[in-house]
Amino acid sequence: xxEPLRISFEVACPPDHAFETWTERASAWWPPQxxxxxxxxxxxxxxxRPGGRIFERTPQGEEFEWGEIVRWDPPRGLSxxxxxxxxxxxxxxxxIVFREMxxxxxxxxxxxxxxxxxxxxxxxxxxxxxxxxxxxxxxxAEAARS
Amino acid sequence: xxxxxxVLNRAGLVSDEQVGARRLxxxxxxxxxxxxxxxxxxxxxxxxxxxxxxxxxxxxxxxxGPRELTALRTAGPRSSxxx
Numbered sequence: 001x002x003e004p005l006r007i008s009f010e011v012a013c014p015p016d017h018a019f020e021t022w023t024e025r026a027s028a029w030w031p032p033q034x035x036x037x038x039x040x041x042x043x044x045x046x047x048x049r050p051g052g053r054i055f056e057r058t059p060q061g062e063e064f065e066w067g068e069i070v071r072w073d074p075p076r077g078l079s080x081x082x083x084x085x086x087x088x089x090x091x092x093x094x095x096i097v098f099r100e101m102x103x104x105x106x107x108x109x110x111x112x113x114x115x116x117x118x119x120x121x122x123x124x125x126x127x128x129x130x131x132x133x134x135x136x137x138x139x140x141a142e143a144a145r146s
Numbered sequence: 147x148x149x150x151x152x153v154l155n156r157a158g159l160v161s162d163e164q165v166g167a168r169r170l171x172x173x174x175x176x177x178x179x180x181x182x183x184x185x186x187x188x189x190x191x192x193x194x195x196x197x198x199x200x201x202x203x204x205x206x207x208x209x210x211g212p213r214e215l216t217a218l219r220t221a222g223p224r225s226s227x228x229x
Contacts, residue, residue, distance in 0.1 A: 007189050011196070020205060021196065022200075031192060110189065
């Protein structure tokens with residue numbers, strides 16, 4: 001099995017706000033370069049239920065499917081199948097846990113897996129993951145505080 | 147499918163070659179390192195922007211009681227910016 005990518009970092013707000021920010025206000029913070037349309041003003045929608053769609057809607061009303069909600073458990077976490085810019089048959093799986101920490105802080109734990117079914121591309125991820133993913137975010141988080 | 151491949155191409159995971167009427171894609175040798183860099187960049191950007199936004203906004207639908215709800219409505223969701 002190809003090991004999932006794992007990332008975690010802390011955010012100075014309670015889990016309910018973190019969950020709401022992730023799912024209801026993604027349009028406000030999702031990096032525009034990681035949308036399908038690359039259009040400013042694109043709306044990002046998480047339909048709040050298992051089976052709900054995750055999609056991008058451009059100001060012109062064009063929609064691009066990004067994935068589908070599998071588990072919906074606010075404010076503790078959610079998981080979704082993720083096939084942004086690819087065929088749904090090539091979906092990977094994203095699980096996000098919002099863990100309450102002391103001092104009104106939330107630890108966000110992201111696990112991005114399901115690479116096995118991607119064939120040769122999956123093999124590339126397997127090789128990439130040998131180097132480990134811990135610490136992807138800390139330098140960025142440091143920059144965000146300054 | 148071609149859109150997916152063009153994304154992977156831009157990410158440095160595959161390279162392409164036009165052969166007659168067909169375009170052939172193959173997995174690049176340094177694809178693994180490119181994949182790692184690409185995903186690190188994506189999740190890094192996502193994480194940083196999420197963190198900045200979450201820490202500088204307040205809940206729209208607080209669950210802690212009606213008094214706070216009123217106060218937040220008055221204050222607005224972005225009032226903590228710059229504090």
